């Protein structure tokens with residue numbers, strides 16, 4: 052599964068899974084999970100450049116990605132963690148002006164979320180390295196200024212709930228990734244800026260992974 | 266590419282590409298194309314049963330599917346048809362009540378469009394068999410009553426325009442499918458009903474493909 056960006060077919064991205072982030076965009080806090088799909092053509096590996104499409108305001112959303120290790124439908128919460136093979140640090144890049152327009156019109160979000168390079172990811176993190184995925188810090192700096200610095204302990208819906216919910220609708224397959232939502236602090240990036248992020252266990256100093264994009 | 270349901274990674278579904286269909290749902294006719302993504306786990310082959318999720322009103326939308334034969338980004342309209350390997354007849358099944366709710370809230374459409382079995386398809390149709398994809402009839406019967414019977418000549422945006430538009434946002438890959446929108450006559454199906462459809466060249470009697478679902 053270290054090659055999930057090549058073999059995976061689905062990226063399932065959860066919306067508004069952190070209360071403070073829902074509020075910062077003026078959105079209601081959801082009473083049950085919801086999600087959208089991103090194409091796997093949007094994956095980008097560390098060291099590469101994020102595209103800023105013409106006339107777009109592109110926001111970063113740093114997120115914990117859950118990499119699925121085996122196929123399943125209607126997975127009970129109690130068994131959900133056995134479907135997890137590992138994790139990645141991810142950015143759910145969003146053309147915010149296009150998303151705002153889509154929301155107003157009741158249109159799908161797919162275009163605003165789906166440009167090539169709009170899902171930058173770290174290398175694969177084996178499950179063993181993160182004993183408790185609800186106790187992890189995700190941080191992001193834009194040109195060395197910290198913009199996001201949140202803990203997965205603030206996730207509204209936890210990973211087993213998300214796996215249960217998504218798999219009640221669509222079969223999960225080996226290599227699929229669930230993006231679990233972003234903590235507060237989203238904001239724009241502009242051409243030429245450097246985006247750097249990391250993931251570490253809470254109360255630990257060292258990052259388990261880092262990534263950097265132009 | 267006859268195995269596009271196994272190897273393909275993206276299903277890109279165009280919304281409101283027939284004026285009469287946009288009107289029947291009370292929607293505005295779009296001034297440029299828009300689309301949403303469906304997961305490949307929603308493919309269903311002829312002879313199988315379409316799931317009706319609990320508390321859902323599930324509508325049929327019969328559509329021409331375009332099967333992509335090679336990878337490309339920013340494909341010019343003039344070269345677009347060389348990226349087409351063939352076609353399929355498809356249903357873009359839609360949990361209409363969930364979609365209506367999503368539209369009202371400005372939420373993504375992915376759940377309402379993404380259940381397993383929500384993209385029933387025919388077998389692969391090699392490109393040679395359809396000289397002019399803008400001159401094809403798509404029909405659908407529910408329990409032997411004709412509900413949809415439209416011609417692709419009524420598509421608002423033609424295939425080269427769609428390929429150019431989609432590939433300006435995301436790379437198209439071999440095995441990807443573009444669903445080109447539905448003509449008027451969409452409506453609900455209920456458990457136990459039989460859905461039968463076909464695709465034929467205009468002014469020809471024989472179907473090139475047929476499919477049937479429970």
Ligand SMILES: [Mg+2]
Nearest residue numbers: 159160373374
């Ligand atoms: Mg969507």
Ligand SMILES: [Mg+2]
Nearest residue numbers: 112143232233
């Ligand atoms: Mg996000």
Ligand SMILES: [Mg+2]
Nearest residue numbers: 326357446447
């Ligand atoms: Mg449709």
